[in-house]
Amino acid sequence: MKRTCQYVVVLLVLSVSTLKSNAQKGEISPGFGIPETLNLRVGLVNDGFEGGLAYGFLPGYEVSLNTFSFDMGVPFGKTVKKAESKRAIARLLFTYYRDETQSRIYQDWFLNLRAGARFFFSSNTGICLEGGIAFLVSETIIQKSATQGWLSLSTPPILPSLSARFFYQF
Numbered sequence: 001m002k003r004t005c006q007y008v009v010v011l012l013v014l015s016v017s018t019l020k021s022n023a024q025k026g027e028i029s030p031g032f033g034i035p036e037t038l039n040l041r042v043g044l045v046n047d048g049f050e051g052g053l054a055y056g057f058l059p060g061y062e063v064s065l066n067t068f069s070f071d072m073g074v075p076f077g078k079t080v081k082k083a084e085s086k087r088a089i090a091r092l093l094f095t096y097y098r099d100e101t102q103s104r105i106y107q108d109w110f111l112n113l114r115a116g117a118r119f120f121f122s123s124n125t126g127i128c129l130e131g132g133i134a135f136l137v138s139e140t141i142i143q144k145s146a147t148q149g150w151l152s153l154s155t156p157p158i159l160p161s162l163s164a165r166f167f168y169q170f
Helices: 002-022
Strands: 025-034 037-045 050-057 064-080 085-100 104-120 125-143 158-169
Touching (some): 025 050, 037 064, 037 158, 085 125
Antiparallel strands (some): 037 050, 050 064, 064 085, 085 104, 125 158
């Protein structure tokens, strides 16, 4: 698990540094969200577009829980003078969620629609708070062994989609 995290972080940083040449700014942001869990996102920020990739996990969780997300966003509203960037953002995310227990593997795909605001501490740092709705697009449950004690519950078709993350733009 630790080795996988290291590979994903290196891959994300290299992809942003490669693509940054055509973008106005790169961005790296640790955060927590539903359904993407504790995550590290790297992305590109331009005047009218944001895009990013994220890898998420839950540390200390007794099973293997990983998420991968791809997002696109459109900043709108008033421009913050401190950062010369728009505060509000509408975002579309695609999230792959994999939760493996001793008896099952859950694999879910979500389509998340969010709106939020960025609060800048300086010209290149701040926090982003977002809220919205997540739609379950696909669900696969792979049974590895007999269930003991708990009923198998499927993921609800609609969930709240929330995110809080610190960002650094470079």
